[in-house]
Amino acid sequence: MAEPITVNVDLPTDNTDVLNGSLLDPIPSSGILLIYLASSQRDGVMTVTGAGVTGSYRVPPVLRASGIPDLGADMPMIVPVGGVGRVIINYDEVTAGDAFATIIFVPR
Secondary structure: OOOOEEEEEEOOOOEOOOOOOOOOOOEOOOEEEEEEEEEOOOOOEEEEEEOOEOOOEEEOOEEOOOOOOOOOOOOOEEEEEOOOEOEEEEEEOOOOOOEEEEEEEEEO
């Protein structure tokens, strides 16, 4: 069985393709994305679309003074991925702040 892949992304401004150039570009197989997102401002939003993703996912960040998610306390966005392909994760920041995402891909 393949091991999970973790990508950490600092999000100082809007980012229209969070996974671009990462180990998850493209997604290597079917599985599940666990997306933890936190920001020092609550008005940003992350959307997930793309190959193998059924539907569209949209979530605001967890509010954290540091902008860093707490993987032990925060609930992730859970996104099933149906196979190999590019998944587009977009982060839209409204008010400037510190934002960070930890994205974990768990293969099936």
